[in-house]
Amino acid sequence: MISRKALLVIDMQRGSFTEATPRHNTEGVVQIINSLATTFRAKSWPVLFIQHDGSTMNEFVPFTTEWELLDDLKTDTGDIRIDKYANDVFxxxxxxxxxxxxxxxxxxxxxxxxxxxxxxxxxxxxxxDYNITVIEDGHTTGNRPNLQASQVIDHYNWVWKNMIPTKGKIEVLSHHLFLQQVLDK
Incomplete structure (x- = not known):
């Protein structure tokens, strides 16, 4: 089966990156996402920006400042925007x-x-049953009550590396390794 890839960029919105909700390595994660998106666009693969719509809870209301994507994210007119209404984008x-x-x-x-x-x-x-590649240095979170953000990120990268997929595959790769594999093909 031919691999048809899409890049999902989940909730990189202003309202999630405030002084009250600092995130681990925001600048680095944004740079990684921009690099991946540039490669996907060059290969004519879709880039999907997922934006949380919390209208029912009166937060992340579309077209408000907190709903907008981070200023440093590079978007293109051909990119696809998807609204989401729960943690699970689907x-x-x-x-x-x-x-x-x-x-x-x-x-x-x-x-x-x-x-x-x-x-x-x-x-x-x-x-x-999707094939999944998680970019291990391309996601972020904040500190939690008993864990630093970097520990949360490391923990979930470990979980995903050890997850048993149903039918497809799941890999956890650094953005460098992923880009190297893509460019070598």
Whole structure:
């Protein structure tokens, strides 16, 4: 089966990156996402920006400042925007339909927050038999009550490396290794 990849950029929105909610290595993660997105666009692979729509909770309301993507993220007119309504991007969103329409079978996953929306989306994608590549240095979160953000990130990278997929595959790679593999093909 031919691999048809899409880059998912989850919840890299202003409202998730405030002084009250600092995130681990934000600048580095944004640079990594930008690098990946540039490569995906050059190969005519889709880049999907997922934005949380929390209208029902009166937060992350579309077209407000907190809903907007981070200023340093480079977007393109050909990129796809998907609204999400729960931690799992697939839940009641247009993501599944869009991926089917584009015949995507491999998801490359980045974004925020490692332990919430990124994790929920990976679990959901595994059960939907997608091939998954998690960019191990391309997701972020904040400090938690008993863990530093870097520990949370390391923990989930370990979990995903040891996860048993249903039908597809799951890999956890640094952005350098992923880009090297893509460019070597």
């Amino acid at each position: 839940y009641r969103s247009e993501l599944g339909q869009k991926l089917d329409m584009l015949a995507i079978n491999e998801l490359v996953i980045t974004g925020c927050a490692t332990d919430f929306c990124v994790e929920s989306t990976i679990q959901s994608a595994v059960s939907k």
